[in-house]
Amino acid sequence: MSAPPSAPRSNLPSKPRLVMKFGGTSVADMDRIRSAAARVRREVDAGYEVAVIVSAMAGETNRLVAHVREASETPGSNSPGFFDAREYDSVVASGEQVTSGLLAITLQEMGVPARSWAGWQVPVRTSAAHGAARIEEIDTAKLDERFAMGMHAVIAGFQGVSAEGRITTLGRGGSDTTAVAFAAALGAERCDIYTDVDGVYTTDPRIERRARKLERISFEEMLELASLGAKVLQTRSVELAMNYGVKLMVRSSFSDDPGTLVCPEEEIVEKNVVSGIAAERGQAKVTLLKVADRPGVAASIFGSLADGGVNVDMIVQNISEEGHTDMTFSCAEDDVQRARSLLENAKDAIGYREIVVDEDVAKVSVVGVGMRSHSGVAKTMFGALAADGVNIKVITTSEIKVSVLIDRKYMELAVQSLHSAFGLDKG
Amino acid sequence: MSAPPSAPRSNLPSKPRLVMKFGGTSVADMDRIRSAAARVRREVDAGYEVAVIVSAMAGETNRLVAHVREASETPGSNSPGFFDAREYDSVVASGEQVTSGLLAITLQEMGVPARSWAGWQVPVRTSAAHGAARIEEIDTAKLDERFAMGMHAVIAGFQGVSAEGRITTLGRGGSDTTAVAFAAALGAERCDIYTDVDGVYTTDPRIERRARKLERISFEEMLELASLGAKVLQTRSVELAMNYGVKLMVRSSFSDDPGTLVCPEEEIVEKNVVSGIAAERGQAKVTLLKVADRPGVAASIFGSLADGGVNVDMIVQNISEEGHTDMTFSCAEDDVQRARSLLENAKDAIGYREIVVDEDVAKVSVVGVGMRSHSGVAKTMFGALAADGVNIKVITTSEIKVSVLIDRKYMELAVQSLHSAFGLDKG
Incomplete structure (x- = not known):
């Protein structure tokens, strides 16, 4: 990770600190901004020094991005659709600047002394990778002064x-x-992420009505779930929290329910073997038939794909037979046509007979730190799927996760079946 | 004036420089931004180093201001309607930031190397009078580097x-x-102000169809016209241009017609006695009857008004009779109720019998540097008005201007009559 915190403060703060982050739907209009401000005031009244992080008002970023796209499609351009990422950033970052000013005014109106900070004012120093910059250093000297x-x-x-x-x-x-x-x-003592869901669930409640909100989840599990498509937290933010031991609380800006605490594994007393089931719909499976089984062939296949910008997820190689093997991988459905043409272009270099594409698959994963010490997870999982007649196409495992690729039509069934098989509906 | 230019450059620029400014209607949408970019490219192709100054897209500033107002009216606030001007500035300034990025992208698309600059990036150093700050210094070092x-x-x-x-x-x-x-x-060689009118006219073309566009006008005349309500240029910008000898060109972003050059008087070969007629509708006349004619009375009247924020324009004092006089002044119609209550509160201190308010007046002014050497202007003016039966209520004069207050219903007639009397329709 490339976001080291600033040097430890020499003087301990007189008050505990709290970071509160409000996403776009939580600051979508002035009513929502007032509601966010009321939450901030509550924490201030509770004795915290509060740093609030705000997104652009819902819809604003899209509006600004649409302007940039239109600007970059100027007729007669040599490079239609291309734009200078530095200009893009300057335009798009204005959305958060507006929200921060409006929330600061609202807080002042409520009697909470507050001021807004643009990234450059703090400053938040980042790499120059515009549009995907990495935080390199946050200089908190000016903030510390104001907190004091x-x-x-x-x-x-x-x-x-x-x-x-x-x-x-x-x-x-x-x-x-x-x-x-x-x-x-x-x-900060904690980082509260206010969003439009009220926590992290055992699975997607739209698929399984008996999904339960978790009180706590470990960083490792959250990372697997985030990268598996449970769109509650951005993967990078979870990695960063894990590396710096920042306790994250995911909670709703629409209710006062306690949220889910994302914390180190040690702080979770009752560990579940499995904490959650994740499902990803838009997957595709690609198989190269009769690949020559010689050193370097995998490198040439996945090298071509990586060079072409295709993000490969699961990879399985069959047992070799008569000097040939079949190579299967999965990727996002959106990438599959690009993957096909990249592989067709490299056909001579790789050497294979045929490409078979299955665009009708989904990935279902069970995640849990407890499975490190329980060998029966895969058995329970495969058994439950078999009992429902769900055929498994590809399997991958990590220390705390088992994922399978299945026909897409079985996705909901598989989630419900696994949710029950691992006792997640029972709490 | 408080905006000294930076120190003169030690090396003369290899190319002449041009400043082009586009107002809100000239960058109202992507079509207008592309049209502005095409004008910039033309000047770049002509060999200029160009600095473009942009406003927010038409409507944006109002949208942002409305957000701030809403934020500042948070229910339960101790000071509804008040807002922190620093936060206001941060919110509202985002509008220009967006336009600058979009225009930079559009220029790049057209093959013109360009980048956007926010005020803080240049930097444009100003006073801390948020919402009405004055430019103190523009550090052009980084811009010079980029131009090179x-x-x-x-x-x-x-x-x-x-x-x-x-x-x-x-x-x-x-x-x-x-x-x-x-x-x-x-x-810069010149500062082109692109706007939705194509220049400075001898009078408002909506009032007098034969109004003609002026090829040139002096700074002094433009200042009088700007402050008299010809809303083409902001008064402060004309003052600044005059003090630093910046040639201003007012021109349309909707046509290719040459605009009006605002320049030093010496550069205008054929000086008109009168260059233009200005009219201001929303005026009011206030008279204090039977004011005690003693030292300090004017100070107490206009002191009260100034302290109360009423901007007084014309002032006339009648000849004293039996130790009393009548005092008449004009102000904006919007201020007249405030003026009345300020004066009523100070009635004992001032000492007068009655306040008479006439809210149905307009101000008409003739402006021209040529009148310095021609004594007949007032005579021509008053004669023309008398011939049309227009009664003059108040008169004020400056070196290059004669203004009269008249009944509002005669305003258009007076403008047309004076336009013709001074031969402005003949070119």
């Missing part, structure tokens, strides 16, 4: 400033990362 | 940065001032 004066901070998320002095953005979802980086840099 | 690399500049108008590092705005219309300040600091 009783002034709380409202910080524009998702943005920073390059060494060159240009505005950078961290890419979509970067406000979560901003929040965690500030929590680390400020030595 | 063939890179043109798109600069967010209307904004700067305070010594404290907060975003400031110059107040409405401040983009004109930004443009002139840059023209001075960069040593």
Whole structure:
């Protein structure tokens, strides 16, 4: 990770600190902004020094991006659709700047001393990779000074400033990362991520009505779930929280229910063998038949795909037979046509007979730190799927996860069946 | 004036420089932005190093201001309607930031190397009077460097940065001032103000169809016209241009017609006795009857009004009779109720019998540097008005201007009559 917190403060803070992050739907209009401000005031009243990280008002980023796309499609252009990412960043980062000012005013109206900070004002120093910049350093000196004066901070998320002095953005979802980086840099007690869901569930409640909200989940599990498509937190923000030991709380800005605490494994007393079931619909399976089984062939296949920007997920190689093997991998459905043409172009170099594409698959995964010490997980999983007649196409495992690729039409059934098989509906 | 240009450049520029400013209607949408970009490219092709100053897209500033107002009216607030001007500035300045990025992208698409600059990036150093900040210094070092690399500049108008590092705005219309300040600091050959009118006219063409566009007008005349309500250029920008000898060209972003050059008087060969007729509708006349004619009475009247924020325009005192006089002044119609209550509160201190308010008046002025050497202007003016039966209520004169207050219903007639009397329709 490339976001070291600033040097530890020499003087311990007189008050505990809290980072609160509000996503786009949580600041969508002035009513929502007032509701966010009321939550901030509650924490201020509870004795915290609060740094609030805000996203752009829902819809704003899309509006600004649409402007940029239109600008970049100027008729007669030599490179239609291309745009200067530095300009993109400057345009798009204005959305968070607006929200931070509005929330600061609202807090002041409620009697909470607060001011807004754009990324460059803090400053949040980032790499120059515009549109996907990495936070390199957060200089908290000015914030510390203001906290000491009783002034709380409202910080524009998702943005920073390059060494060159240009505005950078961290890419979509970067406000979560901003929040965690500030929590680390400020030595905050906790980083509360307010969003439109009220926590992390055992599985997607739209698929399984008996899905339960988890009180706690470990960083490792959250990372697997985030990268598996449970769109609650951005993967990078979870990695950063894990590396710096920042406790993350996912909670709803629409209710007062306690959320889910994402924390180190040691702080979870009752570990479940399996904590959650994740499902990803838009997957595709690609098989190369009769690949010559010689050294370097995998490198040439996956090298071509990586060079072409295709993100390969699961990989399985069959047992070799008569000097040939079949090579199967999965990727996002959106990438499959690109993958096919990349492989067709490299057919001579790789040497295979045929490409078979199955675009009608889904990935279902069970995740849990408890499975490290329980060997029966795969058995329970495969047994439950078999009992429902679900055929498994590809299997991969990690220390705390078992994933299978199945026909897409069975996805919901598989989730429900596994949710029950691992006792997740029982709490 | 408080906007000195930066120190003169030690090396003369290899190319002449041009500042081009586009107002809100000239960058209202992507079509208009592309049209502005095409004009910039034309000047670049003609050999100029170009600095473009942009306003927010038409409507954006109002949208952002409405958000701020809503935020500042949070229910339960101790000070509804009040807002922190620093936060206001940060929110509102985002509008110009967006336009500058979009225009930079569009220029790049057209093959013109360009980058955007927010006020703080240049930097444009201003006073800390948020919402009405004054430019103190423009550091052009970074711009000069980029110009030398063939890179043109798109600069967010209307904004700067305070010594404290907060975003400031110059107040409405401040983009004109930004443009002139840059023209001075960069040593530009000219400052072109692109707007939705195609120049400065002898009078308002909506009132007098035979109004003609002026090829040239002097700074002094433009200042009088600007302050008299010909809303083409912001007064402050004209003052600044005059003080630094920046040639201003007012021109249309909707046509290719040559505009009007605002320049030093010496550069106007054929001086008109009168260059233009200005009319202001929303005026009111206030008379205090039977004011005690003693020293200090005027100070107490106009002191009360100034302290109460009423901007008094014309002032006339009648000849004293039996130790009493009548005092008449004009102000904006919007201020007249405030003026009345301020004067009523100070009735004992001032000592007068009655207040008479006439809210149905207009101000008509003739302006021209030529009248310095022609004594007949007032005679021609009053004669023309008398011939049309227009009664004159108040008269004031300056070196290059004669203004009269008349019944509002005669305003159009007076303008037309004077336009003809001074031969302005004949070119």
